[in-house]
Amino acid sequence: MSRKLSRCDFLKVTGLAVGGAAVARSGLGYAATRAPEIPTPGLIFGKEHTMDKPVLVTYATRAGSTAEIAAAIGETLTARSFRVEVKPVKSQPALAGYVAVILGSPIRMGNWLPEMVKFI
Ligand SMILES: Cc1cc2nc3c(=O)[nH]c(=O)nc-3n(C[C@H](O)[C@H](O)[C@H](O)COP(=O)(O)O)c2cc1C
Incomplete structure (x- = not known):
């Protein structure tokens, strides 16, 4: 059984997907440069x-x-x-x-x- 997606529903779903991807990407970017405490010898x-x-x-x-x-x-x-x-x-x-x-x-x-x- 298929349900026709309204334009409004489509925009909501797309917006959530794009927003989610942006949040995930910024989180990964943060994780990529975060500095844990490790020894850095001279x-x-x-x-x-x-x-x-x-x-x-x-x-x-x-x-x-x-x-x-x-x-x-x-x-x-x-x-x-x-x-x-x-x-x-x-x-x-x-x-x-x-x-x-x-x-x-x-x-x-x-x-x-x-x-x-x-x-x-
Ligand atoms: C979150 C994350 C992102 C990474 N991105 C890349 C990348 O874009 N290109 C790449 O060649 N290696 C990438 N690596 C691999 C690291 O450059 C590699 O593990 C490096 O030896 C880590 O050095 P470090 O132990 O001195 O921090 C990534 C590793 C992590 C954990």
């Missing part, structure tokens, strides 16, 4: 390479994996005789005195995390 590698200016590896993270990747990059560069400082971007590191800067951010909802975009 690390120094290759202190023995005292003659060189260090490389800065600075990172943003939400769940911690980009911090681990930043540390791995630090270890790898140190094995190749670089001095490396790894710092969370939220500590707003000054750029003076580094020979190079490496930036790391996860992508959430198609974007870098806002604190890294702001830092850039």
Whole structure:
């Protein structure tokens, strides 16, 4: 048994669907950039390479994996005789005195995390 949908009913249903989608999307957007409390270590590698200016590896993270990747990059560069400082971007590191800067951010909802975009 089929019931003819009036124009008014159609607009109500469409409005609810569009409104619901907008609320869901803004909720996901919030979840994507929300910062839970996780450790964001600062690390120094290759202190023995005292003659060189260090490389800065600075990172943003939400769940911690980009911090681990930043540390791995630090270890790898140190094995190749670089001095490396790894710092969370939220500590707003000054750029003076580094020979190079490496930036790391996860992508959430198609974007870098806002604190890294702001830092850039
Ligand atoms: C809510 C959410 C949205 C995400 N959006 C994307 C995206 O648009 N593109 C992508 O490649 N990865 C996306 N990811 C995957 C994250 O970038 C990936 O898990 C990243 O390693 C997380 O880094 P973190 O542990 O340092 O926070 C998303 C993850 C989450 C939880």
